[in-house]
Amino acid sequence: MSTLFNSTYQSYRSYTERLAFKYDAQIVLKYIEKRIMECNQESIIYYKDKNIFEGRNMDNKILYVDLSGALSYKENTMINFYKPKNEIRVNKNRENNVLNNNIKEIIITEIVEGELIEFEVITNKGNYSKKIRLKFKYQKV
Incomplete structure (x- = not known):
């Protein structure tokens, strides 16, 4: 009976960990x-x-989405990927709060230059990967 319980518990634990990795990647995307x-x-x-x-918001205020991997203290950095600590940080008005600390990598791929970008988030634990494609106009520098 204890073997069955232990096996069931280990399966449940593994499943919930995988679910947490998926949630981490999804919330960041x-x-x-x-x-x-x-x-x-x-x-x-x-x-x-x-x-x-x-970019600029409706009030014409400059906003940043910094996925460089370096720590950013720029005012109005809406989201910042800080790779050395595997963190996604929210730096609006220099608050510098950690949203998530389980992100290994963020890969950006241009599918259609100037119109379609794919973001891939890879979690630190479990190496889970999730992608999203966003269609929007942008100028590349």
Whole structure:
């Protein structure tokens, strides 16, 4: 009976860990999507060599989505990927709060230059990967 219980418990634990990895990747992708879509579609600039998106909100305030891997203290950095600590940080008004600390890598691929980008988030534990494609106009620098 104890063997059956232990086996069932291990299966349940493994399943819930995989589910947590999926949730981590999904929440980060949704947050990236939300922040990019907050920007005026006519004003988005993609700095490909740095993996940084810059745009303007409805109040014409500059916003950043910084997926470079370096720590950013720029004002109005809506989301920042800090690779040395596997963190996704929210830096709006220099708050610098950790949203998630289980992200190993974020890969950005241009599918249609200037129109369609794919974001892939890979979790630190379990090497789970999730992708999302966003269609929006941007200027590449």
